[in-house]
Amino acid sequence: MNNKTSARQKIRYRIRKKISGTASSPRLSVFRSNTDIYAQLIDDENAITLASASSKSKDISAQKAPKIQKSKLVGEAIARKAVELGIKKVVFDRSGYVYHGRVKAVAEGAREGGLNF
Numbered sequence: 828m829n830n831k832t833s834a835r836q837k838i839r840y841r842i843r844k845k846i847s848g849t850a851s852s853p854r855l856s857v858f859r860s861n862t863d864i865y866a867q868l869i870d871d872e873n874a875i876t877l878a879s880a881s882s883k884s885k886d887i888s889a890q891k892a893p894k895i896q897k898s899k900l901v902g903e904a905i906a907r908k909a910v911e912l913g914i915k916k917v918v919f920d921r922s923g924y925v926y927h928g929r930v931k932a933v934a935e936g937a938r939e940g941g942l943n944f
Contacts, residue, residue, distance in 0.1 A: 839923030847871045852916040855905065855944065857924065857933050864898045864929055866905040866937075868917065878908035898929040902936020910941050919944045 848854030853868040865881040882897040924930045
């Protein structure tokens with residue numbers, strides 16, 4: 828692992844010590860790759876993923892938009908799935924990434940979709 832990746836991993840572990848998702852308020856975890864972005868709703872008590880969304884899904888990848896725009900759509904998609912499951916409150920997990928750019932866009936999209944965190 829290079830220096831940047833290991834630094835992010837340390838931050839990620841530090842965040843995960845403090846936050847944890849439950850069935851009533853799952854953890855909204857974000858993963859950012861160079862090309863795509865992924866979001867998951869995770870119930871840590873039962874160790875299950877309740878819902879997921881990514882920029883690879885057909886309806887999002889079909890749109891020719893910048894990555895930040897697609898990230899916002901991913902946030903809205905995960906919020907839509909959460910509301911269908913009856914979830915309004917989540918805990919946001921930025922996974923060691925700076926709350927800026929695409930990660931922030933996912934959070935804003937999720938808030939617009941009706942999630943509280």
